[in-house]
Structures are given as C-alpha cells and as structure tokens.
Amino acid sequence: MDYLEKQKARSVSPGGLFAKKSAIRWRAFVRRNLSAYLFLLPALLVFTFFVWYPIVLGFIVSFQRIDLINPADWVGWENFREVMGDPLFAVAWRNTLQYTLYTLLFGYLVPIVLALAVNELRKSVSYFRLAFYLPVMLPPVVSVFLWKWLYNPDSGLLNALLELVHIAPQPWLQSPNTAMISIVIVATWAGAGGAMLIYLAALQGVPAHLYDAAEVDGASVFRKLWHVTLPQIRGVMLLLFVLQIISSMQVFTEPFAMTSGGPVHATTTVLLLIYQYAFQEGSFGKASAAGVLLFIALVVFSLLYFLVTRRINKGVN
Structure with a gap:
C-alpha cells in the first residue's frame, strides 16, 4: 500500500x-x-x-606554415609577426582605407541621388530602373575589361573625348594619382544600380500623408527631403552604409584585373595582398594571418558601428 x-x-x-x-x-x-x-x-x-x-x-x-610541398608546421604567432612587419601590409591598408573613403563619397551617395531622382519621375520609371540596373547584371570581369578599353591611354574613348575639347590624354590607370579614383568610378558604375533599387523601394514605402502634412506647413522641397524622406529611410541607409564599408574593404576584382596592384603599389589592397601571399609567394599561413586581421577589423568596426547607432536611436526616441 x-x-x-x-x-x-x-x-x-x-x-x-x-x-x-x-x-x-x-x-x-x-x-x-x-x-x-x-x-x-x-x-x-x-x-x-x-x-x-x-x-x-x-x-x-594562420598559426601554421603551409606550402604546396611540405606538410603543415605549427609556428604560432610567427605569421602574424611577418605580416605586421611587412611594409607592403601598411601600404595595402592605406590603399584599402582610401578606396573605402572614395566609395563612401561616390558609391554610397550616388545610389541615393539616383533613387531620389527616379522616385520623382512620373513617366519612364521602368526604363530608368532597368537602365541603371543593367551594369549590375554584367559579370564583374566584363565590366572591368570594358572600362580598361575606355581608360586606354592610346585608343580609349575617354581620351578621345578629351581630345575633342583640346585636353591632353590622361594616364588613367598608369598614374598613381589617378589609378585609385579610376577604379572607384568603375566600382560605382557597376554597383550603384542594385543599391538604387533598394533605396527606391524604401522611398515608395514612405507614407504619402507625411508629404501632404509638410506641404500644408509650407515646407520646401529641401525641407521635405531633410525632415521627411531621409528620416523615413534612415534604417535602410544605415544598413547599406555598413554593407558598403564591408564590401569596399574586401575589394579585389577591380584592382586585380585592371592594375594588378600598380602602379607602384598604388592600388594594392588588403585582399589583393592576401592573394599575392597565397598564390605568388606560396605562403598560405601569411595569407590566412592577413585574412584573420582583416576579419577582426571588420567585426570590430561592425560592433562599434551598431553600438553607436543604437545609442543614437535611443537618444532620438
């Protein structure tokens, strides 16, 4: 029981x-x-x-010494010391940061301007959306070789146009002073269409009654843009800002195919240097160490950026 x-x-x-x-x-x-x-x-x-x-x-x-002949050997922090001590590593970071700054000035702002312009159109909207998005549909290598022909110092279209207005031909990709900005123009042309469509979708989601209220208050076009449009798409702008920086810090195709890092290492980026470590020097350990450093830098930046934006949003709310 x-x-x-x-x-x-x-x-x-x-x-x-x-x-x-x-x-x-x-x-x-x-x-x-x-x-x-x-x-x-x-x-x-x-x-x-x-x-x-x-x-x-x-x-x-990144903690091993690896090549295509000998077996892997654990070397600890040696790869990181060699990468950090390489003078070209500092040059690559300087070029990468310069490229990122240029893409924020052009590649980040141009899609916003294009989206605002297309959003104000009443006719031919589909045509302009397709026209601006066409470069995105091209393979990156195709875009690179198209622009290499345009930049050709002897028979390129750009120098031919300059000659029509009696301006001397420019060494677009052959001069350290113009090579980086020339690559930024190519990247902006090739990628602006995708970001433009995202901004355009966000703009079309802005409630119409906000613009009506602003017109009743007598707001000008600039004030409606500043106080209505941009605050409504701020979340999309912040997200694409982070994605723009992350993608710019990992640029590889344009400098590799257009200049091979030259002239005089003026367009050698971190990712291109990683490629050189791995496939030209055969040092996969150094390449992995440089990749880990780039990964850590991007993670730290992303965390700091989201912390700052969260505090700003809390302050606004």
Missing part, C-alpha cells in the same frame, strides 16, 4: 508534471516544424561547409 501511494504521489508531483508538459510541448514543436527544418537542412549544410568551416580553417592555418 505504501508503494502504491508513493508512485501516485510521484506521478502527480510538480516536477513530474512540468517535465511531462515540457516533453509534450517539445514533441509538438518538433512535429510542427520538422518539415521546415528539413527544407532548411541543405542550406544549413552548405552554409556550414562553405562558410563557417573555411572561417575556422582560416584561423587554424
């Missing part, structure tokens, strides 16, 4: 009831979401093997 009473008390104890209810909820949750997780499983596996695994492997390789 005592045994039966103990079993009965144990079956109705609060802990037992909680565990039983938790198990029931868990089984119901699994049954309800099992098909969704099965659909997500291939994407998660691809993401794991092609994104997270290379990142982890890159951190491991």
